[in-house]
Amino acid sequence: MTKSPRPFLVFAALVAIGIVAPFLGLYPILLMKLLCFALFACAFNLLLGFVGLLSFGHAMFFGGAAYAAGHAIKVWGFSPELGLVFGTLVAALLGLVVGSLAIRRQGIYFAMITMALAQMFYFFALQAPFTGGEDGLQGVPRGNLFGILPIGNDLTLYYVVLVVVVAAWLLIARIVHSPFGQILQAIRENEQRATSLGYDVDRFKLVAFVLSAALSGLAGALKTIVLGFATLTDVHWATSGSVILMTLIGGIGTLTGPVLGAFVITGLENVLADRVGSWVTVVLGVIFVLSVLLFRQGIVGTLSHLWPRSKARA
Numbered sequence: 001m002t003k004s005p006r007p008f009l010v011f012a013a014l015v016a017i018g019i020v021a022p023f024l025g026l027y028p029i030l031l032m033k034l035l036c037f038a039l040f041a042c043a044f045n046l047l048l049g050f051v052g053l054l055s056f057g058h059a060m061f062f063g064g065a066a067y068a069a070g071h072a073i074k075v076w077g078f079s080p081e082l083g084l085v086f087g088t089l090v091a092a093l094l095g096l097v098v099g100s101l102a103i104r105r106q107g108i109y110f111a112m113i114t115m116a117l118a119q120m121f122y123f124f125a126l127q128a129p130f131t132g133g134e135d136g137l138q139g140v141p142r143g144n145l146f147g148i149l150p151i152g153n154d155l156t157l158y159y160v161v162l163v164v165v166v167a168a169w170l171l172i173a174r175i176v177h178s179p180f181g182q183i184l185q186a187i188r189e190n191e192q193r194a195t196s197l198g199y200d201v202d203r204f205k206l207v208a209f210v211l212s213a214a215l216s217g218l219a220g221a222l223k224t225i226v227l228g229f230a231t232l233t234d235v236h237w238a239t240s241g242s243v244i245l246m247t248l249i250g251g252i253g254t255l256t257g258p259v260l261g262a263f264v265i266t267g268l269e270n271v272l273a274d275r276v277g278s279w280v281t282v283v284l285g286v287i288f289v290l291s292v293l294l295f296r297q298g299i300v301g302t303l304s305h306l307w308p309r310s311k312a313r314a
Helices: 006-024 029-053 060-073 080-102 107-126 153-178 179-189 191-196 201-227 236-252 257-294 298-313
Strands: none
Touching: 006 029, 006 153, 029 153, 029 179, 029 201, 029 257, 060 080, 060 107, 060 153, 060 236, 080 107, 080 201, 107 179, 153 179, 153 201, 153 298, 179 191, 191 201, 191 236, 201 298, 236 257, 257 298
């Protein structure tokens, strides 16, 4: 099957914008937050868009890695790169445990199992002594990357985060377009047929779940280094809901859709928080309803279907 170059062209355009964004007057901390949630949404989309598994507990991997990386860097003295690796491995291990339990069920039962386990992890984070409870894990130092590059400077750290997110996106694109990714999409389309062809469906779904959890953990660990803290919000069910909203608005099953969706939702949250306060949740709910009713394929999905039609008319 021929690969369409369009997602890569769109992503290349987004990367070009990202390179010059700090020089356009945009706040580097906000840009890094957008990138972290873009990676989180892409990781979630790997599971939902290409395997068809809806998880309501991905905040567990995002926040779990955030706490793990922050604790390792602050208390154990890990360097930033080792903290990222450690947080990602913790998220992958959590994904292996949760996935082993959840993939035995399908549909709403799968979603409810992931949500129940995520809530259990939330209360663990609330009670555990090393997480800081309701105050969270504060004062995580940035240090020097590989002992050389000082990432205490926001602009330097921004380009480090940009490189990590771009590399992770390219990895996801490689997974999707590999034979492994084609099998995942076959499972999404018709699981019974994939089973009849001799594929171990549960094993493939578990591997995809662990990959999604690990990449979500990478996003959470990055966020801790950027902001210097990890809080209960990172493991709250609302964070799982936000990443679902990002993916739906951007476009499920597309490579660039979650990136745009994360930019839209996170950007709106930051812009509207000071203007409408707690009503920002209502505004996002209205956006979600409108997108489901009018743009069921998301921003990128709708545009990709409209483009061939407009080209044919021309």
